[in-house]
Amino acid sequence: MGRKYFGTDGVRGRVGEFPITPEFVLHLGYAAGKVLARSDWHLAAGSRPTVLIGKDTRISGYLLESALQSGLIAAGVDVLLAGPIPTPAVAYLTRALRLQAGVVISASHNPYEDNGIKFFSATGSKLPDEIESAIEAGMDEPVVTMVSDKLGKAKRLDDAAGRYIEFCKSAFPYELDLRGLKVVVDCANGAAYHIAGHVFHELGADVVSVAAQPDGKNINDGCGATKPKFLQQAVLEHKADLGIALDGDADRVVMVDAQGKLYDGDQLLYVVAQHRQKTGSMKGGVVGTLMTNLAFEHAMLRMGVPFARAKVGDRYVMELLQQQGWQLGGENSGHIICLDRHTTGDGIISALQVLHALRASGLTLAEAVADMQMYPQVLINVRIGKGQDPASHSSVNAAVIAANEALAGKGRVLLRPSGTEPLLRVMVEGEDGEKVRFWAENIADAVRAAL
Numbered sequence: 001m002g003r004k005y006f007g008t009d010g011v012r013g014r015v016g017e018f019p020i021t022p023e024f025v026l027h028l029g030y031a032a033g034k035v036l037a038r039s040d041w042h043l044a045a046g047s048r049p050t051v052l053i054g055k056d057t058r059i060s061g062y063l064l065e066s067a068l069q070s071g072l073i074a075a076g077v078d079v080l081l082a083g084p085i086p087t088p089a090v091a092y093l094t095r096a097l098r099l100q101a102g103v104v105i106s107a108s109h110n111p112y113e114d115n116g117i118k119f120f121s122a123t124g125s126k127l128p129d130e131i132e133s134a135i136e137a138g139m140d141e142p143v144v145t146m147v148s149d150k151l152g153k154a155k156r157l158d159d160a161a162g163r164y165i166e167f168c169k170s171a172f173p174y175e176l177d178l179r180g181l182k183v184v185v186d187c188a189n190g191a192a193y194h195i196a197g198h199v200f201h202e203l204g205a206d207v208v209s210v211a212a213q214p215d216g217k218n219i220n221d222g223c224g225a226t227k228p229k230f231l232q233q234a235v236l237e238h239k240a241d242l243g244i245a246l247d248g249d250a251d252r253v254v255m256v257d258a259q260g261k262l263y264d265g266d267q268l269l270y271v272v273a274q275h276r277q278k279t280g281s282m283k284g285g286v287v288g289t290l291m292t293n294l295a296f297e298h299a300m301l302r303m304g305v306p307f308a309r310a311k312v313g314d315r316y317v318m319e320l321l322q323q324q325g326w327q328l329g330g331e332n333s334g335h336i337i338c339l340d341r342h343t344t345g346d347g348i349i350s351a352l353q354v355l356h357a358l359r360a361s362g363l364t365l366a367e368a369v370a371d372m373q374m375y376p377q378v379l380i381n382v383r384i385g386k387g388q389d390p391a392s393h394s395s396v397n398a399a400v401i402a403a404n405e406a407l408a409g410k411g412r413v414l415l416r417p418s419g420t421e422p423l424l425r426v427m428v429e430g431e432d433g434e435k436v437r438f439w440a441e442n443i444a445d446a447v448r449a450a451l
Contacts, residue, residue, distance in 0.1 A: 008313040008419035010118025015060040022067040029071020031138030054082040054090040055105035056191040059216030073152040074145040082160040086250035088346035089164040095124035106249040124343035178205035182240040186231040188224025189214040190248035232260040246347040252334035253347035257365045265334040275357035287329030299372045376433035378440035381423045393450035403439035
């Protein structure tokens with residue numbers, strides 16, 4: 001069955017516009033609840049399925065949380081409300097509490113006007129396609145509220161943040177600590193605003209938390225993993241040793257060193273992979289995406305580590321990891337998956353894996369990535385309308401062919417639609433930075449002209 005509502009990362013859009021309306025979300029909660037209440041879930045006799053709901057700090061979270069829990073309760077499902085909490089915290093708590101599913105209300109790195117709904121299974125992983133398809137099929141059925149004695153109930157989950165903080169700390173080796181390290185943590189005014197700083201502080205770091213005062217509208221606003229200049233300035237201002245920036249729902253991370261230099265997901269993944277390879281703890285290979293820098297692929301080849309590319313999106317990285325039986329993968333955007341530490345991508349735990357490698361080796365970030373010289377890579381986002389496919393235009397194809405000929409096998413071109421926003425991403429990568437910039441802008445101009 002084709003997806004009507006679910007994208008690569010759940011259902012997402014502008015609040016108040018279909019599908020992110022209270023009516024749709026109520027119906028979505030009801031459809032999900034009916035699927036979860038099926039007899040083949042093997043619930044104990046007389047028990048009801050229970051679902052955890054977490055959210056980020058967007059002002060619209062109150063509206064969507066109420067609609068979602070109403071739909072679930074109408075279907076006879078009990079609800080635990082965790083309040084503002086990172087996406088990976090919902091995955092962890094769903095599994096730890098043996099619940100039937102977890103739901104996150106978040107639009108991740110998008111502006112506050114957007115929001116979304118995504119589900120986790122009982123194992124703390126993204127819902128399988130067949131379950132999402134069953135939920136979508138249920139959206140065609142009317143909402144029929146259960147009789148009163150079969151309605152679900154809702155209650156607040158006490159100390160959800162504290163439980164998750166302890167889980168994150170457990171991902172860092174007991175014999176190591178972060179004493180003597182001054183760290184700036186940019187919480188993106190998002191879901192980790194009351195969590196991330198505590199994790200690093202309790203492991204011994206001197207922590208300066210910034211962008212940790214959410215007001216419902218400032219999530220990702222000039223801060224966080226997608227706006228790293230804020231962190232770079234803060235690290236220099238506070239004379240810190242390192243900076244860590246999360247996004248709005250804290251499932252991605254980028255880092256900054258004491259000189260204000262930025263390190264993206266490819267470089268951080270390399271630090272972790274290199275450390276694991278040197279210490280003999282690497283199991284299998286590493287999964288990247290179509291956007292992973294060529295330098296990373298070449299580095300894995302030199303290290304003798306198998307490497308495979310998935311489609312862009314942490315969902316596809318996870319699928320390929322599971323197919324290969326590997327543990328480590330990620331994206332240059334900062335989604336890093338360490339399956340020996342968590343069932344999903346987690347910005348805080350990923351940062352701790354990098355810090356583990358640095359503390360154990362005694363290296364700085366710059367030293368740890370010194371032998372991986374990144375290829376210049378230019379990414380230009382071109383806004384497109386719904387249903388538009390500029391990549392199919394002959395003029396755009398001609399620009400791509402010309403770019404490939406100019407790169408002469410020492411680079412690559414990638415055009416792909418975003419899975420979460422109405423954008424076509426134009427990426428050009430190669431040895432010559434000026435040439436890469438020229439051809440990226442040339443192709444982007446061809447796309448705009450085609451529109």
